[in-house]
Amino acid sequence: MKLNCVVVDDSTIHRITIAKLVSEHPDLNLVGDFSNASETRNCILNKAVDLLFLDIEMPVQSGFDLLDGLKARPQIIFVSAKSDYALRAFEYAAIDYLHKPLTKDRFNKAAQKAIELHQMKKETPEEEGEFIFVKSNLKNLKIYIGRIKWVEAFGDYIKIITEDGTHLVLSTMKAFEAELPEDKFLRVHKSFIVNIDRVERFNSRFAEIGSTQIPLSRNKKDNLANAVNKASQSQ
Template structure:
């Protein structure tokens, strides 16, 4: 469970974030604060894993507030002004959300957060939207992803999810233990049994290696 804190001086912006957080089972909202000074009291009281931090606030900006923290949690900056993006990423922000942002964009940002958690095997998971639900899927439950037209099939150990996502976006969210081997396939390297010719064996499935991916696949698998 990721313990998070919202800091935003706009009531409506806080309400939107609170509803988004409530819809993700991997997130636990510790507090929703209207300014950085109020948030500082909570940070000193309880461990916080992730901040949703507005940049333009009275008294103390989100950027200066984050710089002042001796122990910095992971941070996702939220703002209506795009010109702060560079400074936000210089502070190693997980992501930068430009208001107004959709729930899908919010989920994409949260998916980038990699935390060690006793509730998640190896502390690694991804949130996948399927059947109008957000599924928390541990990386070690995934065998491979298969692109089917406008959708992607997530082949898990015990089931298959049909998700409205692209392989390109999934590549950005997944760790190095996953490998794009074909224009239509991303595999879990941990599930790979063997490579034979231009095919990869995963359990009962054989995945083709695309010609344009062959050199990169061979390079990575020989490490």
């Protein structure tokens, strides 16, 4: 099965070049190419898109702006003439970061990463539940949503605390929060996101998960109470 791809670049020459590489690849299917974020967003909302080849510097809205406005994101391969954005790109769980001008060999290597990750997701047994992939120690790590207890900011990284241990991931809280189901997780503090189902008790200052007390920001108690109530009603 081919990956449905969209190419986004405000440069006509670069857009045509990337679209041609996609069309020539045996495991990729080009479903659209666009010069701006607005048209791209409409396409993603109306079609099944697996992989996005995304320029960063574009008029009106950047590639990052586009991603910030999406609730569900396809896999992302950034394409840019500058290396300045590489670190920020990994905050969006990018598969790869390609420099212009592209070579076919480098393009194919990036595409292969996306293909292999897509295949890994397909092969996961459904009974294991929802999961996401994060990059930890330069490897793609599969983490099951239900096993996450909480997420904690840690400088330029985040710590994901699960039943299986703690994983250190290069990301921002905002970027990782966007990857989590809104009905199952809540940002209770600038430095903490909790799995609502894991909260055992809470007051106006702390939420408790096991023996750990997680601080609540001002006025977050009511938000947590509402979230816990909704979760219990849906079970």
